[in-house]
Structure formats: structure tokens, C-alpha cells
Amino acid sequence: MIWFKQWLRKFGYLNRGGRFDDDLSEEMRLHLDMMVDENIAAGMTKEEARKAASKRFGNVEYFREDCRESWGLRVVESLMRDICLSIRLLKKSKGFTLAVVATLALCIGGNASIFTILNNVLLRPLPFPESERIVTIHNSYPKIGQPNAASNVPMYLDFRDETSAFSGLALVDEFEGNVGGDRYPERVFGFSVTPGFFSTIGVNPLVGTFFSEENSVQGQHRVAVLSHKYWESRYSSDHGIVGQSIRIDEELYEVRGVAPRSLEALYPSAQIYVAYSWNPGSFAPLDRHSNDPQLLGRLKRGVSIEVAKAQVDVRDQAFSDSMPEFRQDLINAGHETIVIGLQERRTTSVRGVLFLLQAGGMFVWLIGCVNVSNLALTRANARQWEFALRTVLGARRLDIGRQLYAESVLLSILGAFVGVALGVLGIGLINRYAMAMLPPMPPLSFDVGSTVFAIGLALLSGLLIATLPAIRLFSRKLVSALGEGARSVSTGRTSNRISSSLVCGQIALALILLVGAGLLTRSFAKLVARDVGIDPENVTTLRIPLTGASYRDNANVVAFKREILESIRALPGIESVGIGTNIPMSSDIDSGVISYTGFEKKPDDMLPVTLNTRVSPGYFETLGIELLKGETFGPFDAAQSRKGVVIDQHLADLYFPGVDPIGKKMISQYGRTDEENWPTIIGIVENAQHERVDEISGSPTAYYSLFDAGQRTFSVFVKSEMDPDQVVSTIRGLVAERDSEIPVFMSGSLSEYLDETLNGRRMVMLLISIAAAIALLLSSIGVYGVTAYGIGSQRKEIGTRLAIGASRGEIVVHFLKRALGKTLVGLALGLVGAVALSRFVESMLYGIEATELSVYLSIAVLLFAVSMLASYLPVLGASRVSPMTALRAE
Amino acid sequence: MKKDRKDLLQGTLDLLILRTLQRGKQHGWGISQIIGLRSKEALNIKEGSLYPALHRLERQGWIESDWGLSENNRKAKFYKLTRAGSRQLEEETAYWEEFVSAVSLVLQV
Numbered sequence: 001m002i003w004f005k006q007w008l009r010k011f012g013y014l015n016r017g018g019r020f021d022d023d024l025s026e027e028m029r030l031h032l033d034m035m036v037d038e039n040i041a042a043g044m045t046k047e048e049a050r051k052a053a054s055k056r057f058g059n060v061e062y063f064r065e066d067c068r069e070s071w072g073l074r075v076v077e078s079l080m081r082d083i084c085l086s087i088r089l090l091k092k093s094k095g096f097t098l099a100v101v102a103t104l105a106l107c108i109g110g111n112a113s114i115f116t117i118l119n120n121v122l123l124r125p126l127p128f129p130e131s132e133r134i135v136t137i138h139n140s141y142p143k144i145g146q147p148n149a150a151s152n153v154p155m156y157l158d159f160r161d162e163t164s165a166f167s168g169l170a171l172v173d174e175f176e177g178n179v180g181g182d183r184y185p186e187r188v189f190g191f192s193v194t195p196g197f198f199s200t201i202g203v204n205p206l207v208g209t210f211f212s213e214e215n216s217v218q219g220q221h222r223v224a225v226l227s228h229k230y231w232e233s234r235y236s237s238d239h240g241i242v243g244q245s246i247r248i249d250e251e252l253y254e255v256r257g258v259a260p261r262s263l264e265a266l267y268p269s270a271q272i273y274v275a276y277s278w279n280p281g282s283f284a285p286l287d288r289h290s291n292d293p294q295l296l297g298r299l300k301r302g303v304s305i306e307v308a309k310a311q312v313d314v315r316d317q318a319f320s321d322s323m324p325e326f327r328q329d330l331i332n333a334g335h336e337t338i339v340i341g342l343q344e345r346r347t348t349s350v351r352g353v354l355f356l357l358q359a360g361g362m363f364v365w366l367i368g369c370v371n372v373s374n375l376a377l378t379r380a381n382a383r384q385w386e387f388a389l390r391t392v393l394g395a396r397r398l399d400i401g402r403q404l405y406a407e408s409v410l411l412s413i414l415g416a417f418v419g420v421a422l423g424v425l426g427i428g429l430i431n432r433y434a435m436a437m438l439p440p441m442p443p444l445s446f447d448v449g450s451t452v453f454a455i456g457l458a459l460l461s462g463l464l465i466a467t468l469p470a471i472r473l474f475s476r477k478l479v480s481a482l483g484e485g486a487r488s489v490s491t492g493r494t495s496n497r498i499s500s501s502l503v504c505g506q507i508a509l510a511l512i513l514l515v516g517a518g519l520l521t522r523s524f525a526k527l528v529a530r531d532v533g534i535d536p537e538n539v540t541t542l543r544i545p546l547t548g549a550s551y552r553d554n555a556n557v558v559a560f561k562r563e564i565l566e567s568i569r570a571l572p573g574i575e576s577v578g579i580g581t582n583i584p585m586s587s588d589i590d591s592g593v594i595s596y597t598g599f600e601k602k603p604d605d606m607l608p609v610t611l612n613t614r615v616s617p618g619y620f621e622t623l624g625i626e627l628l629k630g631e632t633f634g635p636f637d638a639a640q641s642r643k644g645v646v647i648d649q650h651l652a653d654l655y656f657p658g659v660d661p662i663g664k665k666m667i668s669q670y671g672r673t674d675e676e677n678w679p680t681i682i683g684i685v686e687n688a689q690h691e692r693v694d695e696i697s698g699s700p701t702a703y704y705s706l707f708d709a710g711q712r713t714f715s716v717f718v719k720s721e722m723d724p725d726q727v728v729s730t731i732r733g734l735v736a737e738r739d740s741e742i743p744v745f746m747s748g749s750l751s752e753y754l755d756e757t758l759n760g761r762r763m764v765m766l767l768i769s770i771a772a773a774i775a776l777l778l779s780s781i782g783v784y785g786v787t788a789y790g791i792g793s794q795r796k797e798i799g800t801r802l803a804i805g806a807s808r809g810e811i812v813v814h815f816l817k818r819a820l821g822k823t824l825v826g827l828a829l830g831l832v833g834a835v836a837l838s839r840f841v842e843s844m845l846y847g848i849e850a851t852e853l854s855v856y857l858s859i860a861v862l863l864f865a866v867s868m869l870a871s872y873l874p875v876l877g878a879s880r881v882s883p884m885t886a887l888r889a890e
Numbered sequence: 891m892k893k894d895r896k897d898l899l900q901g902t903l904d905l906l907i908l909r910t911l912q913r914g915k916q917h918g919w920g921i922s923q924i925i926g927l928r929s930k931e932a933l934n935i936k937e938g939s940l941y942p943a944l945h946r947l948e949r950q951g952w953i954e955s956d957w958g959l960s961e962n963n964r965k966a967k968f969y970k971l972t973r974a975g976s977r978q979l980e981e982e983t984a985y986w987e988e989f990v991s992a993v994s995l996v997l998q999v
Contacts, residue, residue: 023967024941026965026967027917027918027941027966027967028918028938028941030917030918030919030960030964030965030966031918031919031922031937031940033964034919035919035937056936056937057936057937057938058936058937058938058939059938060938062938063938063939063941063942064941066939066941066942067941067942067945069942070942070945070946070949071945071949
């Protein structure tokens with residue numbers, strides 16, 4: 001408590017303000033007067049008495065300072081004085097202040113925005129109790145291009161019953177359905193989950209309860225839990241909804257409860273949760289490798305991932321032992337069951353991207369700091385004389401240095417303020433445009449962590465910026481500046497040398513960033529221009545779910561598809577129309593192992609899995625997938641009881657090298673039907689990409705006939721010159737004519753749709769390019785500034801040279817040579833750095849090597865040109881000066 | 891080395907001030923007079939250095955100050971020992987005596 005009382009006393013004194021000095025003077029004056037009186041009494045003259053008293057008392061000013069210091073007033077006072085002086089000086093040089101604050105704000109704002117993403121996505125754990133114990137468990141077949149397959153019911157049951165590492169396990173699958181009944185019909189998206197899902201994640205119902213064990217049995221599965229968001233928007237947070245029934249896809253579901261808002265951190269767009277159910281005993285052992293739902297688990301307290309993985313491996317081994325005929329296939333596929341933290345799994349794909357962006361941001365910040373440093377150095381040089389004078393008047397170097405630091409910290413705090421504002425703006429833009437590059441998550445907010453980061457970065461900038469002028473201050477005899485006076489000939493060759501080497505560093509950093517941006521841009525261009533085998537031009541797409549009870553009969557489903565196909569074809573202005581079960585590059589597509597008549601698998605064959613999809617007549621024409629051989633589906637296939645399959649070139653090459661596949665029978669997921677019922681290969685088409693962009697693995701594809709099965713949700717593709725909106729509304733009308741309960745969704749232009757699948761990559765490219773552009777701008781400003789300053793300080797030299805007969809050309813060449821040296825050194829450093837760092841972008845590139853020479857060369861040439869231009873401008877200006885003006889300038 | 895000597899001197903001055911104020915409140919001039927008298931003018935102190943010491947002691951809370959009138963009716967600042975100051979004086983006196991006797995012992999050898 002003593003320190004507290006001392007502070008109280010101190011502030012008592014501080015509050016007295018000016019009175020402190022008055023009191024002190026009064027006190028000392030009394031003392032001196034008494035001494036003088038005493039001396040006079042001892043017989044001295046008045047003058048002698050005063051001198052003697054003064055001598056015995058000592059230096060009044062000195063003691064006064066000492067008194068102030070004993071109250072700790074000096075530090076506070078001088079700090080206040082430094083700040084006030086700084087404010088005054090900065091007000092005086094508005095251009096300098098503006099340039100510095102703008103540069104810092106840009107750098108700090110950008111970095112703080114990126115940090116906000118990084119912090120939200122990578123650093124902050126999921127908002128569930130002990131969320132680090134939540135894991136996902138999935139099959140992995142790296143050797144056949146499926147490193148991250150999903151899971152299935154047999155795995156779930158096996159691990160639930162036969163391992164002890166997990167306190168909870170749950171299957172999760174995407175779910176969509178039509179909610180209708182009491183109010184307007186609506187397409188909802190969500191998840192079907194097993195009963196343990198909520199406890200595995202670690203959330204409790206906000207209202208009501210969650211699912212119970214029997215809900216995972218088919219038939220008892222009609223229960224639903226609403227997401228907080230959906231409960232709010234559709235049911236106005238009505239507690240009475242619990243226990244009531246809602247209609248989903250024409251069936252009544254009992255609402256059990258409402259999930260808490262925290263679950264939105266994991267599934268931000270989910271509206272509803274329903275029970276994941278199946279018929280007990282309906283699974284064959286092989287279904288352990290038919291992958292669809294995701295399997296989540298919660299590790300028991302104290303159980304590590306390694307222990308869980310070991311237990312899972314034991315079960316895999318047991319399965320492999322029980323199915324010896326399948327063992328070799330698993331080994332060929334490189335099968336392994338992976339146990340990995342949920343958060344890690346969610347963020348692996350963006351981890352590299354985010355660190356890359358942050359690194360890019362920090363490069364820009366460094367470049368910005370160099371510019372500001374150079375500005376500050378120039379300013380400090382201009383103030384040499386002032387510093388010298390202050391030294392002569394008794395200021396310590398420390399005092400001057402402290403003032404320099406106060407000034408730059410003040411500047412960077414201003415920068416931080418504007419930077420935080422820019423950061424908030426940046427996060428707004430990211431929420432709006434850049435969420436595609438992140439895993440599903442609620443909108444980001446610029447929070448305390450981001451602000452602390454911004455301020456920290458600002459203070460660091462302030463320290464960095466003041467260090468150069470301060471080093472210079474301490475490394476030179478200040479007083480000699482007084483001698484040089486205002487007529488200094490070459491203000492600081494040394495400082496120019498420091499600035500020059502900083503500029504080299506700037507050029508190097510800018511080159512590294514530009515190369516990164518160049519590689520990503522080139523890769524993106526290749527991605528856009530890649531041959532996807534599909535021509536989306538003028539194609540409109542929409543998705544139709546047949547959810548009414550009558551569509552449980554396959555015949556009705558097939559009839560609906562036929563009718564809608566016919567009626568669309570009959571519309572005027574329609575070039576062609578087709579139906580497929582999947583939208584290329586966006587929805588999940590079935591995959592499996594195929595077999596064909598006479599197929600003998602060699603033990604070490606490593607054949608990738610085949611994608612299966614179902615399409616109607618007209619599909620290939622509409623999507624522009626070219627027929628290479630044979631024929632495609634016709635309208636009369638069913639009538640002629642012909643069962644066909646169309647394969648792509650890739651599949652033909654893999655399975656039928658040198659053989660004509662047409663006429664052969666083939667099947668995927670063999671073993672279910674007799675060979676005579678297998679469809680016959682009727683045609684070969686060119687390769688087309690059906691997988692998502694980030695999963696490009698070039699899997700072979702088999703197209704089966706749409707009418708051979710009853711998929712109830714499908715996509716219609718229409719090629720027409722008409723406006724997509726018009727096409728959609730016309731078809732919507734056609735659908736409503738047949739069944740008014742059926743919604744139409746995911747509708748629009750196919751080319752826009754395919755383009756949107758690239759949004760994530762586009763954002764990364766864009767952000768890095770912005771960073772690189774800022775880096776280019778800042779470093780060219782840097783080059784310009786240093787050259788201009790160098791010339792400015794050598795005007796007299798230029799004047800002399802011109803006066804004794806140098807030509808303007810010679811002057812230009814002289815200065816350009818120096819700039820050339822700096823630029824070349826910077827470029828060389830940058831190239832080395834870029835090659836060394838290129839491996840960090842490697843995984844983000846498509847169709848281009850990280851060491852692609854042409855990118856490096858063109859960037860180097862660009863930067864060279866910009867740097868030389870930035871130097872040429874001030875040099876040109878200087879060479880036009882008349883010798884007399886230059887000589888008189890000082 | 892130099893710093894140590896200064897600290898020692900400063901500490902000593904503090905001790906002298908505290909001891910002087912034990913006899914009652916006094917202003918700066920008075921304190922210097924009393925120290926001068928008692929030490930028979932043997933201590934050569936710049937009298938001005940009294941004031942930083944007084945302020946330091948006040949900040950520590952060992953003495954308090956108050957404005958009053960001096961013997962010749964001039965406005966003067968009077969200092970007075972606080973309770974914490976009395977304790978401090980005891981401690982410092984004990985320390986000083988120990989210190990002196992220790993040094994004397996060494997010197998007598």
C-alpha cells in the first residue's frame with residue numbers, strides 16, 4: 001500500500017501545477033534571505049553578503065530540478081514536452097505526416113485484416129467445451145486419388161462397439177428437403193446426424209431435447225432439431241414449436257428441440273438437423289468402404305489421437321483378416337483410416353493460404369517502414385543544425401533521441417487509428433466477397449485481438465522508423481554540424497548509403513511478392529483456360545427435387561423426367577436440353593470400383609476409382625461433351641429394353657488399352673447384380689471435369705442412363721440463346737403445372753456457376769496481387785525518394801560539373817549508374833529469395849511449376865523498368881537545372 | 891565507486907534531517923542552522939542540497955510540510971516528522987551506529 005500512498009502524494013503535488021514552482025522558490029528565497037541577513041549582521045556589505053550566501057547555498061536551479069526529480073515530475077514533464085513538441089513539428093510538416101500516416105495505415109490495416117482471418121480461422125478453437133478432443137475419422141485411399149474419402153455406418157458401429165478411445169461418435173451427412181405444411185414451402189439445408197452428434201460436439205439443447213438412440217432406426221427417424229437461426233427466422237423463436245410436427249418432404253417430423261447458437265460456428269448455414277437412420281442389418285461387410293457420411297468422435301479425456309488411431313487400426317486389421325479377397329485391393333489403394341482433429345481437418349486447406357497472405361502483408365509492411373524510415377532520415381538530416389544547436393544549449397543526445405522516438409511513436413499511433421478503421425472496412429469486404437476461400441464459418445469481426453495486433457504493429461513500426469535517424473544521431477559529432485552550418489556540402493554520405501541499402505531490400509521484397517502474385521495469376525489463368533470438356537456457353541441450369549409421396553414410385557419419377565424433358569424441348573428458342581444427376585464441379589458425385597466382362601485384375605493394379613453419374617438423352621449435346629465413338633443415349637432405349645453406358649476417354653484408356661470397349665458389359669460396385677443385367681458400353685465421349693476444382697484428380701467417368709434408376713433430385717441443363725432468368729421462370733412454370741409443391745433451386749447460368757467454383761482461388765490471387773501492387777507502388781516511391789534526395793543533397797556538385805563543362809547527358813548517366821547498381825543488387829537478392837520461398841506457393845499452383853522461369857524473368861524486367869523510371873524522373877529534373885541556380889542553392 | 895559514496899552521503903543527510911525534526915517542526919533554514927550548530931560547522935554541506943532531500947523525504951511519507959510564519963514573521967514552510975518518519979529514524983540510527991562501530995573496529999586493528 002505504500003506505493004499507493006506515495007502516488008497519492010505525488011498526484012497531490014502534480015495537481016498543484018504551477019504552485020509547486022512558486023512554493024519551492026518561496027522556500028529557497030527565505031533561506032537565502034536569512035543567510036544574507038546573517039552575513040550582513042557579521043559585518044559584510046550587502047553585495048558581499050549576497051555572494052557568500054549564494055556560494056554556500058549552491059546552484060538554485062540545479063537544486064530546483066533535483067526537487068522536481070525527487071517527485072518524479074521530470075520524467076512526466078519531459079515526456080509531455082516531447083509529445084507537445086512532436087505534435088507541433090508534425091503540424092508544421094503536414095506533407096510528411098500525411099505520407100507517413102497513410103503508408104502506415106495501409107500496411108497496418110491490411111495486416112490487421114489478414115490477422116483477423118488468421119485469428120478467427122486458425123488460432124481460435126471451436127467454441128465447444130474441450131473442442132480439441134473432437135476428431136474426424138475417415139477412410140483414406142491416397143494411391144487411387146482419394147486421400148480424404150468419408151465414412152459409413154459399419155465403421156461407426158464397429159468403432160462405437162469395439163474401441164474404447166471415444167466417449168462419443170456420430171455420423172453426419174448433408175441433408176436437404178422441402179419444408180412445407182403450415183406455411184409457405186421452402187427448401188431447407190442442414191444435416192442428418194446420429195443421436196450422439198450433439199454430445200460429441202458438446203452442445204446442449206437451447207429448448208427441448210435432442211435425438212434419442214432409437215431415432216437412428218429407419219422408420220423412427222422422423223424427428224428434427226431446428227438451428228437457432230432457422231428457429232428465429234421461420235418460427236419467431238417460439239418455444240411452443242417443440243413437440244409440434246412440421247412437414248419435410250411430405251412427411252411429418254416431430255420437432256424435438258432447438259440447437260444453441262454456438263453450433264453455427266461449425267455449421268453456419270444449417271437450418272435443420274434430422275436423424276441419420278438406416279435399416280439395421282442392411283449393410284454388407286464391404287460397405288465399410290462405401291463412403292458417404294462424415295464420422296465425428298470425441299476422445300475420452302486423457303486419450304491421445306495416437307491411441308485412438310492404434311485402436312482404429314486394430315479394427316481395420318480385423319476387417320482385412322475377415323475379407324482376404326479384398327485385402328490386396330486395400331493395399332493397392334494405400335488404405336488407411338485417418339483420425340485427425342476436427343479443427344485441423346477444417347483448416348488444413350486454408351492454413352497455407354492464410355500464412356502466405358500474412359507473410360505477404362508483412363512484406364508490404366516492411367517495405368512501407370523502409371519508406372517511412374527514409375523519410376524520417378531525410379527529415380532528421382535536415383534538422384542536423386537544430387539538433388546541434390540543442391546540444392550546445394545543453395540537451396543530452398538522449399533527450400533528442402527520446403524526442404525522435406516520441407515523434408515516430410506518435411505517428412504510428414495515428415497510423416494505427418486510421419489502420420484500424422481500414423481494417424474494419426477490410427473485414428467488411430472480406431465478409432462480403434472472400435468467404436469462399438475459408439471453411440464454412442460465421443462472418444468475421446474486427447475484435448479486441450485484431451485491435452491489439454494493430455496497435456502492437458504500430459508501436460513496432462514506430463520503434464523501427466525512429467531507429468535509423470537515432471543511430472545516425474549517435475554515430476556522428478553533432479556539434480560539427482554547426483561548423484558545417486547551413487552550407488553543408490554533402491549532407492550525410494553515410495545516411496545516403498543506409499537509405500540505398502534499404503532500397504535494395506525493398507526491391508528484393510517487392511520482387512518476391514510480385515513473383516508470388518505472378519505465379520498465382522498465371523496458375524489461375526491456366527485454371528480458367530483449362531479444358532474442362534464442358535461448354536457452358538448459353539447453358540442455363542436448375543435443380544428439381546421430387547419430394548411428394550407419389551414419387552416414392554420410381555415409375556412416377558421417370559415419367560416426370562420424361563415429361564419435363566419433352567415439354568422443355570418443345571419450347572421455342574431452345575437449342576437442346578438434358579438432365580443429369582449432378583452439376584459439374586459442384587455437387588458430390590458417386591464413385592466406385594468398376595468391373596467388366598472378362599476383367600481380370602492383376603494384384604498390383606492401381607486403378608483409380610470411377611465416377612458414376614446418370615444422364616438423359618440430350619445431356620452430352622447440351623453440355624458440349626463431344627462424342628468420340630459409338631453413340632449416346634436415345635429416346636427409345638427403354639422401349640427397346642436397351643441398357644447402355646457411355647464411358648469417357650480416360651476410362652477407355654485405363655481399362656481397355658488397345659481394345660475396342662464398345663459392346664462390352666460393365667458395372668460399378670460389382671457383385672450386386674448378375675453379369676447379364678450389366679449395361680453395355682455404347683459410346684465413348686471426351687473427358688469432362690465433374691469433380692470440384694480443388695479435387696482435380698482426373699478420375700475416369702461412366703455415364704449411365706437416367707431412366708434406369710429413380711434419383712429424385714436432378715439438374716436440368718438447357719442450351720438456349722434466351723436470358724437465363726427467362727428460361728428458369730418458364731421451366732418453373734412447367735414444373736408448377738405438373739406439381740405445385742415442387743420448388744426449383746440452384747438455378748442460373750451454368751457458366752456463372754462454374755466460374756463461382758473458382759471464387760476461393762480467385763480471392764487468394766486477388767489478395768496477393770493487391771499486396772504485390774502496393775509493394776510495387778511503395779518500393780517505386782522508395783526508389784524515387786532516395787534518388788531525389790541523393791540528387792538534392794548534391795545539387796552543388798551537379799552545378800559545379802555543369803559549370804566546368806559536363807553535358808546534361810553525362811549527369812544523367814552518372815546518377816542512373818548509381819540507381820542501376822542499387823536496382824540490380826535488389827533484383828538479385830529478390831530472385832534468390834523468391835526461388836527459396838517459392839515452395840510455399842507450390843501447393844496452390846495449377847499447371848505451372850513454382851520455378852517457372854518466364855514468370856521470374858518478366859517480373860524482374862517489370863521491376864527493373866519501374867525502378868529505373870522512378871530514378872530517371874528526378875535525375876532528369878536535376879540535369880535541367882541551370883548551373884548558377886544549383887551553385888547558389890545552398 | 892563514486893556512486894556509492896554519493897548514496898552514503900545522501901543517506902547521511904536524510905538521517906541528520908530526521909534527527910533534527912525529532913525535536914519539533916522546523917523550516918529549511920532552521921534545520922540547516924541546527925545541523926550547523928550541532929556539528930560545530932564541521933560538515934561542509936551546500937545548504938541548497940537540503941531541499942531536494944526534504945522533498946525526497948516528504949515523498950517517502952516520513953515528513954509532512956505545512957506553511958506557517960517564521961520567528962521574524964515571514965511565510966515559511968515547516969516540516970514535521972510523521973510516525974513512519976520516527977520509525978525510519980530509529981532504524982537508520984541503529985543502522986548508522988552499527989555501521990560506525992563496524993568501521994571503527996576495522997580501523998582500530
